[in-house]
Amino acid sequence: MYRIVIDQSLCSGFGDCADLAPDVFELESGGRAFVRIGESADPAVLDAAAACPMGAITIVENQAA
Amino acid sequence: MKDPTFWLLARASGLTAYVLLTLSVLAGLAVKSRPFGRAVKAASATDTHRFLSLLALGAIALHAITLVLDQTVHIGLAALLVPGLAGYRPVATGLGVFAAELATLIILSFPLRKRIGVRAWRRLHFATYAVFAAATAHGLAAGTDTLQPWVFGLYLGAVFAVAAATAWRALNHPIRAKGAPHVPDRDRPIAV
Numbered sequence: 001m002y003r004i005v006i007d008q009s010l011c012s013g014f015g016d017c018a019d020l021a022p023d024v025f026e027l028e029s030g031g032r033a034f035v036r037i038g039e040s041a042d043p044a045v046l047d048a049a050a051a052c053p054m055g056a057i058t059i060v061e062n063q064a065a
Numbered sequence: 066m067k068d069p070t071f072w073l074l075a076r077a078s079g080l081t082a083y084v085l086l087t088l089s090v091l092a093g094l095a096v097k098s099r100p101f102g103r104a105v106k107a108a109s110a111t112d113t114h115r116f117l118s119l120l121a122l123g124a125i126a127l128h129a130i131t132l133v134l135d136q137t138v139h140i141g142l143a144a145l146l147v148p149g150l151a152g153y154r155p156v157a158t159g160l161g162v163f164a165a166e167l168a169t170l171i172i173l174s175f176p177l178r179k180r181i182g183v184r185a186w187r188r189l190h191f192a193t194y195a196v197f198a199a200a201t202a203h204g205l206a207a208g209t210d211t212l213q214p215w216v217f218g219l220y221l222g223a224v225f226a227v228a229a230a231t232a233w234r235a236l237n238h239p240i241r242a243k244g245a246p247h248v249p250d251r252d253r254p255i256a257v
Contacts, residue, residue: 010108012111014178015179015183016183019182019183019184050097051183052107053108053111054107054108055106055107055108
């Protein structure tokens with residue numbers, strides 16, 4: 001499982017994350033991204049984090065899972 | 066004697082646009098390849114990249130406007146829009162028009178990226194290399210100052226820098242292959 005954290009002070013609403021992993025990330029009406037679910041096993045979250053132009057997404061692999 | 070103001074401005078803004086374009090490409094490549102590690106955040110590189118792109122577009126616009134106002138070479142409004150229409154070195158100036166129009170298209174695609182999709186937008190962004198190549202050829206072939214050693218050195222340095230930064234970017238591809246093993250590290254998140 002991957003734990004997903006978005007640094008809201010960095011997010012500028014590029015939307016790459018919501019495009020690449022729509023089940024996990026969503027853009028709110030104000031343009032910022034938020035995490036729909038805090039944990040996911042979908043490797044697409046890694047692509048989304050790598051694609052973020054602001055480096056605002058941190059993914060930590062949960063060892064407990 | 067003709068007033069050389071616009072001619073000098075056109076040459077200076079052309080070189081300025083080329084420098085800004087080069088710096089913008091370098092900053093764009095630095096967003097993902099992170100040549101300065103954690104000292105420079107991706108967010109700072111992205112902001113710098115966007116800022117430099119807009120400055121470059123401004124310098125290109127100034128370059129175009131001053132060339133129309135100048136009386137040394139006769140470039141009309143139509144020649145600014147259609148590559149090859151200019152009587153002065155038509156192929157070389159045509160490359161400049163092509164580079165400027167493609168650069169404008171790439172910058173305009175940014176606010177439309179949600180509509181065209183991130184993957185399509187990224188593919189379009191690769192056309193920046195065509196902009197850089199065309200701008201380099203345009204500068205070398207159409208530029209009045211190309212034969213000055215410092216100007217020629219500028220082109221050489223820009224091409225070398227972009228080639229080196231592209232190689233660095235290619236070797237530091239941050240997106241891992243799907244299914245590759247992840248090594249958990251408490252201090253170092255696996256993706257940022």
